[in-house]
Amino acid sequence: MSRPMTETSITASELRDEPFEPEVVSSDVVYKGWVWDVRSDHVAYGDGEIIREYVDHTGAVAVLALDDDGRVLLIQQYRHPIRHRDWELPAGLLDVEGEDPLAAAQRELAEEADLTARDWQLLVSTWTTPGGNSELIRIYLATGIEEASSAYAREDEEADIRVEWIPLSDAVDAVLEGRLHNGILSLGVLAAERRLRD
Known part of the structure; x- marks a missing residue:
């Protein structure tokens, strides 16, 4: 069962991305690339832990x-x-x-x-x-x-x-x-x- 979306009311000037930094329990390079790497992070999130793999990009x-x-x-x-x-x-x-x-x-x-x-x-x-x-x-x-x-x-x-x-x-x-x-x-x-x- 999905949780209902929380409705909020914000002004136009308040509409912006928000930094959020949950604890990264561990972070490993799982693929070392020629241009960029793939990283696997174990993240404490909510009451548990999630694993996210992503390209670690230079910008x-x-x-x-x-x-x-x-x-x-x-x-x-x-x-x-x-x-x-x-x-x-x-x-x-x-x-x-x-x-x-x-x-x-x-x-x-x-x-x-x-x-x-x-x-x-x-x-x-x-x-x-x-x-x-x-x-x-x-x-x-x-x-x-x-x-x-x-x-x-x-x-x-x-x-x-x-x-x-x-x-x-x-x-x-x-x-x-x-x-x-x-x-x-x-x-x-x-x-x-x-x-x-x-």
Whole structure:
């Protein structure tokens, strides 16, 4: 028998995620990966104990680069788990020890698109799959776009990245019509459209 949902009344300003840290009785790396690990935690929860396995993620950043004509930079690259070349925002892992997330975003824009930006601001952040991994990704809005002084040497899936500048409204339409499925891209373009409208 399921428990009834508790109804509460909160104001719009009170609507936020809440930190909650039950005791982790034990935590073990059950798979040591090339990029990230899988961890198994035994957690004291309620009157018992639960076991949760998840990808222990470094975190990541993404860049919504917007040019002076209102176009957003999209990149397309092969993603093996989904067997697709999906459209994305330039993005990457926080895998450099101690690197500031903004510096990482600036690095990724240069590495994946050979671009720099004059102005940067945090657009939005999200946990990508909180039931299965610990990844927090910060999406930055970059404007004042310029060509980088040198091109970056790309390898593997990044070697054949396709780069396109798309009107922001067209990218929003493609998300809402189900033609683009990347969650970070979807959140980024929707947040950017809202930011620019306000």
